[in-house]
Amino acid sequence: MITNARVLQDDFLPNEVVHRHTEMNRVTDALEPVVEDDIPEDAFLVGPSGAGKTCIARYSLEKLQEERVDIDTHYVDCWQHSNRFRALYKVLEGVESTYDVHRSTPHDEMIAQIEDRDQPYIVILDEVDQLADTQLLKQLYSIPEVTMLLICNRERDLYAELDERLQSRIRSSVTVTFDAYTHDEIFAILSDRVKWGLADDVIEDPLLEEIATAAEGNARDAISILRSAARAAERDGTGEITARHVKHAVPEARAEIRQKNVDKLNDHQQHLYEILRENGGGSPGELYAAYREAVEDPRTKRTVRSYLQKLEHYNLAESSGSGPSRSYNILET
DNA sequence: CCTCCACCGGAACGGAGGGGGA
DNA sequence: TCCCCCTCCGTTCCGGTGGAGG
8 A cells, every 4th residue: 555655654755846936036036156166045934834934945955066066064953952952963964074073173163163164164053943052053054065954843943042143144044934824735735645655545535635734734744644644544455545544643643752752751740731631721830730749759849840841842731821821731732 | 919939940060972173 | 081062851939810709
């Protein structure tokens, strides 16, 4: 049934990008000078999740490398590597170097490794608003060989973190805005994946429409749902994806994402999440009291506050109100 | 309108842990 | 081997904030 599992993965890059030609062109126009050995422009990609930002960024770099081979490129997910060392470490991974990076390497030396290069280096910083340390952005901006593709969901999320000088630099770079995909576009994207990744006639168009609707403009979600449904159908051995498979796949795809995030939490954080789930929510005070009861050797209130923030960061919880009316709620969507 | 209180989150600190260099 | 430099994580301390209730 699944003939090419790669095609159903999140990070699969199709060999042609559909529906995003304008955005694609704007990004390549910014980078194109590098082919003639000129200095490319930084670009800033803004838009909701699943709108193709990451895909376009990676795709345009791939195309660029076909035209000029001696460019280094790299992809860094700032959400996963939010502190300065990890992000820098990731950035450094992208440059060809025999240089050995270890935990005790001073930042300056790592930066120097990037500075000392004479080839262009284009790096994608995905979810750049999650970067805890904006110092890194500043430093990278000051290196002429480095060009950045910054990706984030909302412009103001990033600006909130930055000082004015950096803000104006980013404002002056090429900004490409992405809108969520329309229902039809999602449908077309799904059709392509079906064509390349699944055997013929395993899913009917109306079901694909249903997936497209459930995904609400988010291509990543759409593909996750399709993947879930295809796996379920394969398990059943029915030979085709049925309405039942799709129906289950919608919550399953969400649960899968949630579980991935829960797995990243430490024991104390997981306990806290359990408490939040049992109670459905509560004030920080109540949650802390329950947490204190539940674990031996509980952490301090301040630490638990950080944990709650972490849950929010991973989209497992949401907070509302402030001061005495502050409360946390479980996020099950 | 004002005061109180729970909560927020930045900052500084310290111990554990890991790795290089003398 | 020891020392140094780094990160990571939790702790302590504390000024700030905004609703609730007088």
